[in-house]
Structures are given as structure tokens and as C-alpha cells.
Amino acid sequence: MHFSTLARSSACSLLLLALTACGQPQHLEGVSEDSRRPNFLIIMTDDMGYTDLGAFGGNDIATPNLDRLALNGIRFTNFHGHLSCAPSRAMLMSGTGNHEAGLGTQRDIERFRGERNYERYLVDRVATLPEIFRDAGYRTYLAGKWGLGGPGALDPTERGFGKAFALVPSGGGHFQALFHESRYTFNGKAVTEPEDPIYSTTLFTDQLISFFEEDRGSDQPFFALFTPTAPHWPLHMPPGMKHSDQGSYHGGYDKLRRQRLAGAVQSGVLPEADVQVYQSKAAAWNTLDDEEKALQAQVMEIYAAMIAHLDQEIGRLLNYLQDIGALENTLILVINDNGAQGGPVFGGPPSYLKGRSFDNRLENLGEGSSWANMGQGWADAVNAPFRDGKGTVYEGGVRVAAFANWSKIQRPASVYRQYLNNMDVLPSLLELAGIDHPAPRFNGRDVLPVRGKSFARVLRGDVSSVHSEDEAITLSGAGKHFMQRGQWKLLKELNADWELYNLADDPYERLNLAATQPTKLDQMLTEFRLHAKLNNILDR
Numbered sequence: 001m002h003f004s005t006l007a008r009s010s011a012c013s014l015l016l017l018a019l020t021a022c023g024q025p026q027h028l029e030g031v032s033e034d035s036r037r038p039n040f041l042i043i044m045t046d047d048m049g050y051t052d053l054g055a056f057g058g059n060d061i062a063t064p065n066l067d068r069l070a071l072n073g074i075r076f077t078n079f080h081g082h083l084s085c086a087p088s089r090a091m092l093m094s095g096t097g098n099h100e101a102g103l104g105t106q107r108d109i110e111r112f113r114g115e116r117n118y119e120r121y122l123v124d125r126v127a128t129l130p131e132i133f134r135d136a137g138y139r140t141y142l143a144g145k146w147g148l149g150g151p152g153a154l155d156p157t158e159r160g161f162g163k164a165f166a167l168v169p170s171g172g173g174h175f176q177a178l179f180h181e182s183r184y185t186f187n188g189k190a191v192t193e194p195e196d197p198i199y200s201t202t203l204f205t206d207q208l209i210s211f212f213e214e215d216r217g218s219d220q221p222f223f224a225l226f227t228p229t230a231p232h233w234p235l236h237m238p239p240g241m242k243h244s245d246q247g248s249y250h251g252g253y254d255k256l257r258r259q260r261l262a263g264a265v266q267s268g269v270l271p272e273a274d275v276q277v278y279q280s281k282a283a284a285w286n287t288l289d290d291e292e293k294a295l296q297a298q299v300m301e302i303y304a305a306m307i308a309h310l311d312q313e314i315g316r317l318l319n320y321l322q323d324i325g326a327l328e329n330t331l332i333l334v335i336n337d338n339g340a341q342g343g344p345v346f347g348g349p350p351s352y353l354k355g356r357s358f359d360n361r362l363e364n365l366g367e368g369s370s371w372a373n374m375g376q377g378w379a380d381a382v383n384a385p386f387r388d389g390k391g392t393v394y395e396g397g398v399r400v401a402a403f404a405n406w407s408k409i410q411r412p413a414s415v416y417r418q419y420l421n422n423m424d425v426l427p428s429l430l431e432l433a434g435i436d437h438p439a440p441r442f443n444g445r446d447v448l449p450v451r452g453k454s455f456a457r458v459l460r461g462d463v464s465s466v467h468s469e470d471e472a473i474t475l476s477g478a479g480k481h482f483m484q485r486g487q488w489k490l491l492k493e494l495n496a497d498w499e500l501y502n503l504a505d506d507p508y509e510r511l512n513l514a515a516t517q518p519t520k521l522d523q524m525l526t527e528f529r530l531h532a533k534l535n536n537i538l539d540r
Contacts, residue, residue, distance in 0.1 A: 037221045038406070039330040040133075040429055041321075043314065044092070044225070046085065046145060046171075046232040047390055048401070049340040049382025050264075052307055056401045057264030058382070060249075060256065061304045065315035069332060073405030074414050074459065077269045080421040080484075081338050083397045084390060085170055086120075086147050087477045088337040088422055089227075093148065093159075094126035095426030095437070095450030097475055099535045101126045103148070105478040106170070112478075117536045121150025122159055127442040129426050130160030133223040135443070136435045139215055142166060143208035144227030157188040161225075163214075164188070165207035167200075171229060174200040174236040174306075175368030197368075199238050201228045201306075205313040209320050216324060223429075226317070231306035233341065233373045235299060237366035238309035249300040252285030252293065253377035256300075257384045264385075268415055269401075273385040277510065281342060281388075282377035295362060296375060299345055302366040303374045328407045331432065331459075333425065336400035341390035342379035345372050387509045393475075393482040393491045394509055410461030418465045419484065421473065423452030431456040474531040479540065483528045490524040492539075498525065 051057035055070035081088035086106035087098035094101040102123035105112045112118040122128065130140040142156045146166040149155060156164040166185050175197050184191050186207075198206070208226055215222075230238075249256065257278065264270040288296065321327040346360060358371040365372055379389045386395035402420075430437055431454045439449040453466045467473065469486035476482070482491040487504035500514040500521050514521050532539070 036329060037138075037433055038408075039221045039326055040223045040433070041330050041332045042092070042225050042425070043332065043334045044089065044144075044227045045310070045334070045336050046227070046229050047338065047341050048231060048307065048336045049379065049389075050336075050386060050396075050399065050401050051260040051384070052340075052382055053401060054263075055267060055403070056269050057260050057262075057267050059263050060259065061311075062308045063311040065311050065318060066334065069318075069334065069405040070403040072412055073332075073403050073409060074411065074416050075269060076402040076404070076416050076420055078417055078419050079335065079400055079402035080398050080419070081335065081400050082422070082475060083338060083393050083477045083480060085145070085232075085337045087475075089148055090122060091422035091452075091475075092335070092425050093122060093128045093130075094448075095129075095423050095452045096126055096448055097423065097451060097535065098477060099475075099537055100448050100451075102150070104476065104537065106147075107478060108151075109478060111540055112538065115536060115538060118538075119150060121154045122148040124445055125448055127438050127447040128159050129429065130156075130162075130223060130225070131442070132160070132426075132430065132435060132438060133433070134160050134162060135438075136433065137220055138433075139163075139218060139220045139222040141208060141211045141222060141224040142227070143211070144204040144225070145170070145229050146227075155185050155188045157185075163211045165204065165211075167204075167229060171232050173234060173368055174230060174238075199236075199309075201230045201238065201310050201313045204228050205317055209317060212320065212324065212326075221329075221433075222326075226314075228310055228313070230310050231303050231374075234371040235302040235306065235366060235374065236368055236370070237302050237305055241305040241309060249297045249304070249378075250293070252288075253282065253296070253300070253375075253381040254280070254285045256378070257381035260381060261385055270385065273508075275385070278380070278384050278508075279387070279510070280377065280380040280384075282375070282380055285377065295345065295365075296377065298362060298365055299372055299375055300378045302372070303378065331404065331406040331408075331429075333402070333404050335402040335422070335425075338398065338400065339383045339386070339389040339396045340379040341373060342376035342388075343373055345375040347373060385508050392493060393477070393480045395503075395507070398482070404459060406459065409459050411463070416458055416463065418463075419467050419473075420455055421452070423450065424455050424466065425452065426450055427452050427454040428456045428459075430454075432459070472527045472531065474528055474537075476532070476537045479538070481528065481532075481537070481539070483524060483531075485524065485527070488520065488524060490521070490528060500524065 053063045054067040087103045090098040090101040090103040099117040102119040104118040134140045140162045142161045142164040146156050147170040156166050258275050261273050261275045359369045383389045383396035388394040388396040439447050455466045472485045474483040489501045492498050499512045501509045
């Protein structure tokens with residue numbers, strides 16, 4: 001199939017993409033009863049910071065649609081994913097740890113090759129959300145990043161999605177293929193990209209709307225996973241937007257960090273935070289020369305525009321669901337996959353793009369021929385007050401902004417501060433849909449039970465903890481390990497010693513207690529190693 005058959009026409013899209021221009025859609029037939037099963041829309045954003053949305057403190061970027069969902073729903077301020085996209089998504093899709101689901105590592109690392117739980121794709125030892133929902137009579141859709149196919153390029157349609165438009169690798173240019181000649185699949189078949197490409201966020205939104213439109217007369221409920229890649233590197237400016245559209249960033253990342261933290265406190269998602277003691281890895285803004293400041297400000301302006309454009313496209317999707325009468329009975333769950341990524345501004349291209357030339361002149365930055373990351377200073381600003389960012393197992397890498405919105409939430413406009421993680425999504429949605437998890441057998445194969453805990457009762461107004469104080473939640477990724485047990489967190493970065501933190505007293509991981517709490521450290525290590533042995537988590 002050629003990609004041009006999926007793209008817009010000049011007047012009215014071949015896939016009914018320009019819905020408002022082409023006529024108003026009709027309401028779904030036969031699904032107006034309050035007793036019907038709920039629809040589910042999961043929106044997983046890519047590499048966003050904790051305070052990027054206004055509802056979480058970021059008043060410098062226009063995000064009215066996401067803010068409205070968050071402020072009229074339940075904001076989860078202690079929600080956790082993983083250190084990078086694939087393990088985080090594997091947890092969500094399986095209700096298990098990323099190792100059990102086959103994503104012990106996302107990258108091809110020699111020391112993990114051939115090892116169980118390091119297959120680098122979503123293995124059939126787990127039953128996935130779309131598989132379970134499909135078998136329970138739901139329509140299942142995916143539009144956006146997949147990233148769980150591994151070396152064999154396993155397509156989302158092979159893991160339960162009835163219709164899928166997927167970016168197969170973990171990232172790429174937002175205008176054209178910087179990675180692969182063919183990086184998209186449409187219902188399991190590779191498609192060729194057009195000469196005049198559509199910006200990625202618009203493309204994914206168009207495709208998801210087209211799936212809904214194709215099945216407009218169905219009385220089946222739906223499970224939809226929407227996974228846009230913006231603002232994941234490379235930073236590309238959306239069409240029609242200008243650098244000055246969002247807040248000005250010429251005051252620098254140190255100033256933005258202070259503003260974001262004040263906004264987070266004011267919005268109620270964080271307690272009062274001492275911003276003076278935040279340990280940024282970046283050089284202080286006032287030490288940069290004028291040329292570097294101009295580059296840094298423009299990079300952040302592009303990043304902000306990508307998020308504002310993402311919000312606009314999500315608004316278009318929500319308007320469509322409202323128009324067809326599906327929005328009221330749709331539970332919308334929005335989750336960042338991991339924290340924002342730091343590092344050097346021009347340090348992003350992966351190894352297989354070495355030797356590729358990019359035009360990173362200031363006047364070209366943000367165009368499809370450029371490549372830039374947001375840089376360490378801005379990543380620290382949007383992840384603060386949590387330590388570090390994507391690729392680490394500190395809170396800045398794994399603690400993410402998340403929220404739920406649904407007409408049947410009993411405590412709307414509220415904040416839930418207890419610990420939750422991506423593994424909890426699958427059992428929560430199944431409980432709300434009245435579906436039992438199929439373990440130990442599903443479709444003729446053995447499947448693992450879920451590790452996550454349902455937070456369905458939180459949506460019904462219960463504010464108590466979902467996870468008990470003595471539950472050890474153990475995870476690892478590519479040799480980096482972390483375990484949370486109540487207020488205690490154990491972690492180990494690569495080629496480093498074990499660290500221990502009391503998150504009740506020190507949620508920002510400033511004081512390593514490994515040396516002063518040897519008994520607690522030994523207890524935590526014993527528990528971690530038992531779990532590691534059972535799940536083949538390798539420390540090498």
C-alpha cells in the first residue's frame with residue numbers, strides 16, 4: 001500500500017480526515033444507554049516533563065484541552081512509568097513488569113542477547129490490553145508510536161489491535177523518515193511516506209479519527225491507544241506555528257524552573273518545594289554567552305510549540321468524540337511515558353545515523369532537515385523538583401504527570417497523591433469494563449498473572465492507597481534497577497553503587513541513606529534479588 005492513499009486530498013480526505021469540512025458525523029447508533037460498557041481512550045505522550053501542562057504548573061505553554069481534562073478529572077501526582085518509552089509501554093500493555101513482558105532492554109545490548117525477558121518485543125507470555133478487550137467484544141485501535149515490535153518487527157495488529165496506524169521504531173523525524181525508508185504500518189502492512197509529508201501529530205490524529213469514522217455505526221464499545229511522538233526528539237516546529245507563539249524563554253532555564261515549581265505548588269500538585277537546592281546538571285544560565293542563550297531559547301520555543309500543537313490536535317480528537325456522542329461514556333487516561341530527556345542539544349541522533357548531515361543553523365533549527373534535543377537545562381527545568389530525567393531510574397526519569405477524566409468519576413476536580421504505576425492500568429480498565437483477566441490460559445497459551453493493582457475504586461471516590469506499605473514494586477531496565485516499598489526506594493544506576501532514599505522525608509532524592517541505614521539497605525537488597533532471580537533480571 002502506498003502512503004499517499006492514506007494522506008489528505010486537497011479538498012476532502014480520502015480517509016475522511018477533514019471531518020468538519022466534509023460534513024458533520026452522525027451519532028453512534030444504539031449506544032446511548034447509561035448501562036452500556038465504557039469506552040477507553042489512553043493517550044500516552046512521549047518524553048514530556050512533569051510540569052509541561054498548565055494543570056501541573058506549566059503556565060508558559062497553551063494546553064487548554066489537556067488542562068480542561070485534568071482539572072475536571074483526577075490528577076495523579078505520584079504516578080510512575082519507567083526510564084524510557086518501550087519498558088514503560090510494556091508495563092501498561094501487560095499489567096506486568098517490563099521484564100516479564102520481554103522488554104528487559106529496549107536497545108540491542110550484547111550482554112543481554114539471547115536471555116529470557118530481554119527479547120526486546122512484547123512476548124506472548126503476557127495477555128495484552130487490546131487482546132483482552134478484543135476478545136471481550138471491544139473495537140481496538142492504535143494510532144501513533146508502537147515501539148514494542150523488536151527485531152522481528154512484531155506489528156500491533158498481531159497483539160490485539162483490530163486497526164492500527166503505527167510508527168514502528170521508537171522515534172523519527174516529525175516530517176519525514178530520518179530513520180527508515182518505511183517506518184509506518186497500516187493494519188499490518190508497510191506504507192510508503194509521501195513526498196509532501198504531514199506533521200506526525202496531525203497524521204496520527206487523522207488516522208485515529210478515520211478509524212472511528214469507519215466504524216461509526218457500530219454498537220461495540222472501543223479501546224483506543226493514542227501515542228503521538230511529539231515532543232520526542234528531533235524537535236521540529238509544527239506547520240503554521242512560530243517561535244514566539246508560546247512563552248518567551250530568553251530568561252533562561254533557571255528562571256523557568258523557578259516559575260514551573262511555583263506553578264506546580266499553586267496548582268496543588270506539589271507541596272511547597274525549596275527550589276534553591278535543586279541540583280541541575282546544566283551550566284548556570286548566566287554563564288552562557290549570547291550565542292548559546294539564543295540557541296537554547298529557540299530550542300525551548302520549538303519544544304513548547306510541539307506541546308501546544310499536540311494539545312490542539314487532542315482537542316480536535318475530543319471534539320470529534322463529542323460530535324459522535326461517544327465522549328461522555330469514554331474514560332480518558334493521559335500518561336507521560338517517562339521524564340523529559342536531557343543531554344546536549346545536538347547529542348540526540350542514534351548511532352546508526354552517524355555521518356548523516358543536519359542543517360542546525362539557528363535560522364533552520366526546527367525545520368525537518370534539523371536535529372536538536374531540548375538540552376539538559378530545559379529538561380531539568382520541566383522535570384524539577386524531581387531528580388534527573390529520561391534514561392535514569394531517579395524520580396525525574398520515572399515519575400510522570402497523569403490524570404483521568406470520565407463522566408462517572410465520583411470525585412472530579414481532585415488530586416490523588418498515593419503511589420500508582422503503569423502496571424495498574426490494565427487491571428483498572430478491566431475492572432471498569434467488567435472483564436476478568438484470563439490468566440493462566442489465554443487463546444491456547446500460558447500467560448502470566450498481572451502485578452498491577454486496580455485503581456478503579458479511586459475513580460469511585462476512594463482516596464486510600466492502592467498499594468500497601470509492605471508491597472515491593474521491583475523493576476529494572478537495561479541494567480538499571482529500582483524498587484519501591486512504601487516510603488523506601490532502592491536504586492542502582494549503571495556502574496554505580498546501590499542507593500537508598502526515604503521518599504516520605506526526601507521525595508526529591510537528595511540524601512542517599514545507603515551508608516547510614518545498612519540494615520534497611522540489606523533488607524531491600526534481599527527482596528530485590530529474590531524478585532530478580534525469579535524474573536531473570538541481570539545485574540551486568
